[in-house]
Amino acid sequence: xxxxxxxxxxxxxxxxxxxxxxxxxxxxxxxxxxxxxxxxxxxxxxxxxxxxxxxxxxxxxxxxxxxxxxxxxxxxxxxxxxxxxxxxxxxxxxxxxxxxxxxxxxxxxxxxxxx
Amino acid sequence: xxxxxxxxxxxxxxxxxxxxxxxxxxxxxxxxxxxxxxxxxxxxxxxxxxxxxxxxxxxxxxxxxxxxxxxxxxxxxxxxxxxxxxxxxxxxxxxxxxxxxxxxxxxxxxxxxxx
Numbered sequence: 001x002x003x004x005x006x007x008x009x010x011x012x013x014x015x016x017x018x019x020x021x022x023x024x025x026x027x028x029x030x031x032x033x034x035x036x037x038x039x040x041x042x043x044x045x046x047x048x049x050x051x052x053x054x055x056x057x058x059x060x061x062x063x064x065x066x067x068x069x070x071x072x073x074x075x076x077x078x079x080x081x082x083x084x085x086x087x088x089x090x091x092x093x094x095x096x097x098x099x100x101x102x103x104x105x106x107x108x109x110x111x112x113x114x115x
Numbered sequence: 116x117x118x119x120x121x122x123x124x125x126x127x128x129x130x131x132x133x134x135x136x137x138x139x140x141x142x143x144x145x146x147x148x149x150x151x152x153x154x155x156x157x158x159x160x161x162x163x164x165x166x167x168x169x170x171x172x173x174x175x176x177x178x179x180x181x182x183x184x185x186x187x188x189x190x191x192x193x194x195x196x197x198x199x200x201x202x203x204x205x206x207x208x209x210x211x212x213x214x215x216x217x218x219x220x221x222x223x224x225x226x227x228x229x230x
Contacts, residue, residue, distance in 0.1 A: 003158070004158070031215065031216070033216075033218075035218075035220075040222065041222055042119070042205060042207075042220035042221050042222045042223060043159075043205070043207075043218070043220040044220075045217050045218060045219070048215055048217065050215060056215065056217070059217075091158070091159070093159075095216065098214060098215040098216065099215075099216065100147050100166075100209050100210070100211050100213065100215070100216045101147060101164075101166045102216060103161050103164070104161070104216060104218065105161075106151075106158040106159040106160070107158055108156075108157065108158045109158065
């Protein structure tokens with residue numbers, strides 16, 4: 001079956017603009033995660049969704065970052081008033097359940113460049 | 116603070132030689148441990164994971180890892196590497212007592228296999 005897909009694959013924007021990144025999880029996966037990977041660094045957890053429960057937003061770096069997910073479908077990550085330090089690869093992952101023993105399946109990422 | 120240390124940013128090795136990629140973690144509670152691989156221009160893929168039981172874990176593509184609780188390590192090994200193993204390898208963990216899999220990643224080790 002299809003894996004996790006993300007769009008766009010690349011996004012170049014100007015400082016101060018808003019951007020929206022999209023993630024399509026694997027069908028039937030209830031858990032969805034967003035991560036950020038800055039150049040030369042590991043992945044940083046941003047936000048987690050599980051079904052219709054309130055998301056865990058503990059990793060969002062500032063109030064310019066927000067994300068939505070309707071049920072167990074598509075999720076969008078929005079960055080308002082982008083800054084140069086937001087330049088990174090944004091990765092989405094989904095898993096069948098939220099259990100720690102489950103496997104997260106990652107999408108190919110969206111490379112964001114803020115000029 | 117919880118963290119993962121991958122001391123080697125890059126490991127060059129010749130084809131058919133053995134390799135070990137080091138990973139140490141810091142956590143005050145019990146954890147689940149993971150190794151992910153990222154091939155060029157592809158998303159992250161799970162290599163193997165340790166949840167409980169035997170400390171020696173076997174994964175895909177001939178890789179294995181050993182959990183050492185006293186040394187808080189989870190080193191990845193392969194007895195004979197192939198050119199196709201050239202990729203970036205990420206060690207990660209999550210706390211085993213939380214309701215979801217909030218992964219903490221290392222900064223990655225780039226494995227370069229040459230003929």
